[in-house]
Amino acid sequence: MKDENCENGCRRPDNENGGEGRRVRCCHSEPEASGARGGGECRCHAGKERGDSGGKGGGHCCCHSGKKGGAGCCSxxxxxxxxxxxxxxxxxxxxxxxxxxxEYPESLPLYPLTDPAWVAVILCAAPIFRAAGRSFFIERKITSPLLVSLAMAGAFALQIADFLGLEHGAGHGHGSYIFVAAEIAFLMSLGEWLEERTVRKSRMGIESLAKLLPKTATVKTGGREEEIPAGEIRKGQTVCVKAHSIFPVDARIESGSTSADESSITGESVPVEKSAGDLVYAGTANLTGYVEAVAVKDAGDSEMSKLARLVEEAAGKKAPISRAADRWAAWVIPSAIAAAVVVFFLSHALLGTSWIESAIRGVTILVVFCPCAFVLATPTAIAAGLGNAAKRGILVKSGGALETLAGITKAFFDKTGTLTEARMRVETFETSGGFEREEIASLAGGAEMRSEHPIGRAIFEFAAGIAPAKAPDSTNSLVGVGVEAVFGDRKVSLEKPSPGSAAAEKFKGAGLTAVAMKIDGADAAVFGISDTPRQTAKAAVEELGRMGIECAIISGDNRAAAEKIAGAVSIPKVYAPVLPAQKLEIISAAQREGRKVCMIGDGVNDAPALAQADSSIAVASLKNDIAIESAQISIAGSDLTAIPHAVDLSRATMRTIKANIIFSISLNLTSVVLAFFGIINPVVGALIHNASSVCVVANSARLLGRKPSGGA
Incomplete structure (x- = not known):
């Protein structure tokens, strides 16, 4: 049973008018009603202080369970x-x-009591009056529905005056003021519907991700298969996935092989071959073979769930420009009421109009001064911008992050894993000290066989092509240096060569990363390792340059290796080699010069730099949680052209917001002047007011279809 204080399945919090992203307690006692198992919270999204069909201000509420990813729409x-x-x-x-x-009032008996407009008044005006009453008498706030309600009340008063013979259509041009009230209410409802439709479209990208996940999954327990709700899968459970079905959870394949379509997560259109030991993601498609995989996370912690939660949270965070607009709008409504009163008296005193005609002009002021278009100017554009970004795998944490990105003038790229594929390979291999090639390969492969570092994996894979790896007795990782391994009475190390050594200088000149191998302290071999630029890196850098953004590489690798990548992707400036603390100083120096800096990295080693920069972007971030936390914007896949598109989209969003605000303010002020001189009446005023709202929403909606190479 629902609590009597509930709205749309949510309990109204005390002293709160319910803004975007507000969290209140779920009122449903039945778990199936709210979608929240064992209690939770109800989060209301995209609420607006406008009169809607239910008088609740639009938007929707979703009940979120205490479990991650657990959410069900309850209204x-x-x-x-x-x-x-x-x-x-x-x-x-x-x-x-x-x-x-x-036009033909004599055709209806008892007109205007039989005016068909009463139907629209009952259907559209009643919810607005309820919203106005609730906001004014219960929440003690003056809101847009109150302004519109006063305008409609004025129209009703004028109709009574006309019925009593005190007024005969002065400045109106229609036989019934009920038509005026109905037209105002109808256009308000239509404008609200268009607004909600835009916001709903902006959420379709998020909702489509949720639909990608299967509702049920087959798990194997003790040799017995059982079908359970996909949301109940827990880490460590074995899931059975047939060909042409969807992986229900992030898991590591235990047996079988297949091809997986990971485009929903990474944006990569080419299927990826998967076999035992490989990771697969929830929401991706199993194309060819039956596999059994062990869940590495709970269902609610999957990459797909992270993506949806990230964008969901972004919708509840307002940009600075949005907060400024809200503060300004709070003054507009009382000003509109004051202006209507002033016009009522001044038009009679200065222009000599009748009291009835003065009242008409005052009512018109209330209609045209309502700041709905102004209030819609920012949130609809932000919602559309976030929706467009989400569809393309660009996850923006907030409207503020979108606003900041629009102003950047300099971009720093990390090299390894950002501009490059992070799939390093051994380009050259030289032995010394009389050691055999096969012996070196066997020991080096053994030392690096458990390494997760890109350089270590490159050496292991290269060595495996020469000789089988020998299992070490023990290994010890030397942070920032390399690795040591013990094979019986022999000690092997792979590490950076000494600065100034012949090997280091030789490979440095070739733009390679050098790794020296020693056996019992004696030089045994040197590996020259290279990285490959991402295919989209050059195009992304060149597009950023055309946008007026200066690009530079900031890397801990040797300068020659960094310059080699810089030349391949057309970046003119290189800072290398630098330590993490030095990265912070370089970024700070650029900021002191007045630059707005964006740091682009992998979200792990670059976390301090990402936090220091004005704007930050993590690439291929859904594969690690640190990126989600440290960067303001995350690119789900590896396509770097998403970065200039994000910048272009953010700038287009800010241009749209400014255009919306200028348009709405200019139209309001012009309409006020026209109303004062009686050039427009309440009917025309309502048309102008709602046309402005529709224009603002339509202008914002253009952002939803903006293409990466499109213009504003």
């Missing part, structure tokens, strides 16, 4: 309710019939 605003559309169609027909009836 929706009018934009998602099919009855809202039916209401609009009926109201539109009523308004149209009322318009015709106003």
């Amino acid at each position: 929706s605003g009018g934009g998602g309710d099919p009855r809202h559309g039916l209401k609009l169609w009926i109201s539109a027909a009523a308004v149209a019939l009322s318009f015709l009836a106003g």
